[in-house]
Amino acid sequence: MSxxxxxxxxxxxxGLKLSTDPGDLEHHGRDWTRRWPPAPLAIAYPGDxxxxxxxxxxxxxxxxxxxPSGGRTGLSGGAVAAHGELVVSLDRMNxxxxxxxxxxxxxxxxxxxxxxxHNAAREHGLVYPVDFAARGSCQLGGNxxxxxxxxxxxxYGNTRQWVAGLKVVTGTGExxxxxxxxxxxxxxYDLRHLFIGSEGTLGIVVEATLWLTSxxxxxxxxxxxxxxxxxxxxxxAEARHRLHLEAFEFFxxxxxxxxxxxxxxxxxxxxxPFYVVTEFxxxxxxxxxxxxxxxxxxxEEGWVVDGVIxxxxxxxAALWRLREGITESLAKYKPYxxxxxxxxSRVPAFMADMQAxxxxxxxxxxxxxxxxxxxxxxHINVLKPxxxxxxxxxxxCEHVTTLLVDTxxxxxxxxxxxxxxxxVKKPWLGSVRSDAEIALMRGIKGVLDPMGLMNPGKLL
Amino acid sequence: MSxxxxxxxxxxxxGLKLSTDPGDLEHHGRDWTRRWPPAPLAIAYPGDxxxxxxxxxxxxxxxxxxxPSGGRTGLSGGAVAAHGELVVSLDRMNxxxxxxxxxxxxxxxxxxxxxxxHNAAREHGLVYPVDFAARGSCQLGGNxxxxxxxxxxxxYGNTRQWVAGLKVVTGTGExxxxxxxxxxxxxxYDLRHLFIGSEGTLGIVVEATLWLTSxxxxxxxxxxxxxxxxxxxxxxAEARHRLHLEAFEFFxxxxxxxxxxxxxxxxxxxxxPFYVVTEFxxxxxxxxxxxxxxxxxxxEEGWVVDGVIxxxxxxxAALWRLREGITESLAKYKPYxxxxxxxxSRVPAFMADMQAxxxxxxxxxxxxxxxxxxxxxxHINVLKPxxxxxxxxxxxCEHVTTLLVDTxxxxxxxxxxxxxxxxVKKPWLGSVRSDAEIALMRGIKGVLDPMGLMNPGKLL
Numbered sequence: 001m002s003x004x005x006x007x008x009x010x011x012x013x014x015g016l017k018l019s020t021d022p023g024d025l026e027h028h029g030r031d032w033t034r035r036w037p038p039a040p041l042a043i044a045y046p047g048d049x050x051x052x053x054x055x056x057x058x059x060x061x062x063x064x065x066x067x068p069s070g071g072r073t074g075l076s077g078g079a080v081a082a083h084g085e086l087v088v089s090l091d092r093m094n095x096x097x098x099x100x101x102x103x104x105x106x107x108x109x110x111x112x113x114x115x116x117x118h119n120a121a122r123e124h125g126l127v128y129p130v131d132f133a134a135r136g137s138c139q140l141g142g143n144x145x146x147x148x149x150x151x152x153x154x155x156y157g158n159t160r161q162w163v164a165g166l167k168v169v170t171g172t173g174e175x176x177x178x179x180x181x182x183x184x185x186x187x188x189y190d191l192r193h194l195f196i197g198s199e200g201t202l203g204i205v206v207e208a209t210l211w212l213t214s215x216x217x218x219x220x221x222x223x224x225x226x227x228x229x230x231x232x233x234x235x236x237a238e239a240r241h242r243l244h245l246e247a248f249e250f251f252x253x254x255x256x257x258x259x260x261x262x263x264x265x266x267x268x269x270x271x272x273p274f275y276v277v278t279e280f281x282x283x284x285x286x287x288x289x290x291x292x293x294x295x296x297x298x299x300e301e302g303w304v305v306d307g308v309i310x311x312x313x314x315x316x317a318a319l320w321r322l323r324e325g326i327t328e329s330l331a332k333y334k335p336y337x338x339x340x341x342x343x344x345s346r347v348p349a350f351m352a353d354m355q356a357x358x359x360x361x362x363x364x365x366x367x368x369x370x371x372x373x374x375x376x377x378x379h380i381n382v383l384k385p386x387x388x389x390x391x392x393x394x395x396x397c398e399h400v401t402t403l404l405v406d407t408x409x410x411x412x413x414x415x416x417x418x419x420x421x422x423x424v425k426k427p428w429l430g431s432v433r434s435d436a437e438i439a440l441m442r443g444i445k446g447v448l449d450p451m452g453l454m455n456p457g458k459l460l
Numbered sequence: 461m462s463x464x465x466x467x468x469x470x471x472x473x474x475g476l477k478l479s480t481d482p483g484d485l486e487h488h489g490r491d492w493t494r495r496w497p498p499a500p501l502a503i504a505y506p507g508d509x510x511x512x513x514x515x516x517x518x519x520x521x522x523x524x525x526x527x528p529s530g531g532r533t534g535l536s537g538g539a540v541a542a543h544g545e546l547v548v549s550l551d552r553m554n555x556x557x558x559x560x561x562x563x564x565x566x567x568x569x570x571x572x573x574x575x576x577x578h579n580a581a582r583e584h585g586l587v588y589p590v591d592f593a594a595r596g597s598c599q600l601g602g603n604x605x606x607x608x609x610x611x612x613x614x615x616y617g618n619t620r621q622w623v624a625g626l627k628v629v630t631g632t633g634e635x636x637x638x639x640x641x642x643x644x645x646x647x648x649y650d651l652r653h654l655f656i657g658s659e660g661t662l663g664i665v666v667e668a669t670l671w672l673t674s675x676x677x678x679x680x681x682x683x684x685x686x687x688x689x690x691x692x693x694x695x696x697a698e699a700r701h702r703l704h705l706e707a708f709e710f711f712x713x714x715x716x717x718x719x720x721x722x723x724x725x726x727x728x729x730x731x732x733p734f735y736v737v738t739e740f741x742x743x744x745x746x747x748x749x750x751x752x753x754x755x756x757x758x759x760e761e762g763w764v765v766d767g768v769i770x771x772x773x774x775x776x777a778a779l780w781r782l783r784e785g786i787t788e789s790l791a792k793y794k795p796y797x798x799x800x801x802x803x804x805s806r807v808p809a810f811m812a813d814m815q816a817x818x819x820x821x822x823x824x825x826x827x828x829x830x831x832x833x834x835x836x837x838x839h840i841n842v843l844k845p846x847x848x849x850x851x852x853x854x855x856x857c858e859h860v861t862t863l864l865v866d867t868x869x870x871x872x873x874x875x876x877x878x879x880x881x882x883x884v885k886k887p888w889l890g891s892v893r894s895d896a897e898i899a900l901m902r903g904i905k906g907v908l909d910p911m912g913l914m915n916p917g918k919l920l
Contacts, residue, residue, distance in 0.1 A: 028649040102697070102805035149644045160645065160653075161621065174896045184801045184877035186657055187885075187892045189901045190920055193620075193653035197646055207669065236560070341644045345562035375643040417644035425647075432647045436634045441649045444905035446629045447900060459648055 005062045005168025013054045017045040022034045031072040031079040040081035042123045045092045049206045053178035058172035059124035064266035068200040070142030073134040076422030078199045107209045114286045126212035129156035133324045137447035141205040147197035149418035150409045154374035165190045168422045171449025181209045202448040217283035221316040224307045225272035233348045242294045243280035249441045251370030255326045262329035305442040333383035336397035377417040405431045465522045473514045477505040488547045491532040491539040502542035509666045516633035528660040531601030532593040536882030553707040556580045567669045570601025586672035589616035593784045601665040607657035607877035614834035625669035626652045631909025641669045660915035662908040677743035684767045685732035691763040693808045702754045705738035711830030715786045722789035737783045790910045793843035796857035801837045801877035810871045821860035860908045865891045880897040881919045
């Protein structure tokens, strides 16, 4: 703690937990991108809102940049601290503060893991329906900062839809208590929605009140083998028409290859170009008959060539693992990730263009793609060949990304569907937001964070 | 057109329809509040986005304030032009531009009536689920500017939830094309949500892409007679627990009195203190049995003393008219309106406090209240006694509002649930938004409307 600024921080906030331990700096200074060597000034672990405010006021006095830090499962470098920033870890602010059975809300601190929110909701016979594979380690504050999506968006929307109230500390240390759990509140600009998805660049989420909902009806999970890309959209259209969908995900044979290599059980005797995992309501015989009818029609039309339907929760979980295990199975290849979206109606044309582009751009490279087809969201993972050094690999990938961005612009898509812009996607922000929009975003940041201390260099 | 500024406008935009006809100034210069004498400079009726941009650029050049103007069914004075503003009427921009069956979106111009949106959705076998009594004359642009709520919020949320894309012209004449119909788009601050509910103070909505949804299952409507206020919340809790609610509205005996005097048929032989209109899914025998079980239990517990259930669409419509006819039946009394909300869990305590306060504040005045109890939203209409002049009446009402605001603050409620702040609620904005929030709102307005020309004096 030889830095005089830290000495002053410790003096101002005597109870604040602070660390300059090299292991902590390394651990809290980066996220899952692993691209930027972490180099924070120190890590602060505030225990309450007042300490967060104190930290922000201290940062203003000393001109120190802050990086709000959650579970750091982000894939866009939004939580990286590589330039002497103070990392504000919310790890210690991880409690459930309140549950209201009439409002059906859960009030939590920002450092709580998504899975802990799921569990707390379930204890009260309700669900918090935002869900994705990083549930065990990602934190709610980070979910809000990126407007996290995931695998149930098709039914439940993104995180945005479930935030009933938000307490944030702005770039000047001001505490805002936004919306306070009201269903209807037409009293001026909804700053809550401005903070959701702002990637820590406007302030720090210090408390959230989340809406919960009733558990969905009993469901079944179906895995389908799909022979061709154009069949994929037909299967989706038919499923949406006949079933009450909770999820509709797809992945390629390359994705399945890696998941199987990572220990999963092969679902079919043969390999197929595409796979779909879909979950849908199956609360009664009529719903189950509809599912069977859907499957039979897909087989008859030739859109699907094989399939399996879950007959137990364990089997449903096993089918889901084939999709949810992809990211983990690829981690060792240090994949370069694209996370793009188009309108659902544009998916077929975009996928055709994209497939041609990837085949040309990465002739000898393993490219694994999968995604949330019902939301227009595709994840493209490019795996680093062992013989290529990381910097060369990233440069190649960024070249292909630039080509991909042209295609995306033509299809009016977004370079970031749910990962955020962070550091990784910054060069292409202008492909999805106009110059005027970016100028307005900068202006708005100037209002909420006049000194420019909140997660600087990210997003904008 | 003797005003040189108008001459210049006509010269800049030769095709623009402009009017200074006294009847038009009177008609387009005010909304349903009827409190401020209209005095606009002129009325412009742009036919396309380019004309809207041209108007805004002209306004910047001449420093003329603009009032965006839709169906002017607002109840907070948000569309009043009383100080020489140019009214920008969107009446001519009232078309459906596109429908996409895969995205399930409808793209419309801002001047389209809500009911025309309902009809267009229905033509495609889908629904746009935001609904309220002014549907025939209110316009979508105004719905977005106030984040309109209405009678189906309990199931479908407010307007905000249904806006997939938004084109707006900012205070500098810049056209923004926000979100473009994407389901997932984590690419920086979501300016779309900033404009929704901003009451025309940041710019003008010139196009919207709306999400549509599947029609709800067959439903039934039930009217219940409730003997006491505390029973009301018990009925709601039971209904929410047992039924799949689409609407849950209540009104008082005074409200029914006025609707009956206005020509409706009495539903019960006797009068009762409170009435509930609720609509719920009744797609099969099990659902109908649940409704009957709910009603029987409410009767047994004494929470309900009489009831009627719709057995036809005509009867359902007749029951709804008892609730939806209230506003029209009161119009001739020039009511002073409060539109307040609290969290659902706070409704009983707030209603008790409010009832005491109204009895004391308006000892000899007819006070009619009703609302969306499932959303925590109450409408309080104070009727002007014939012998009191309007200015005295408003002054009395504002005194009571100030008392009501104290109660609201204690219950963490909002002075505007769905009507907006406009001119009417401005004195009490500080009761629901902190000084810091209001300062940030002003700062944000400065970024989007640096000359302060967009609906000045409203909201802020």
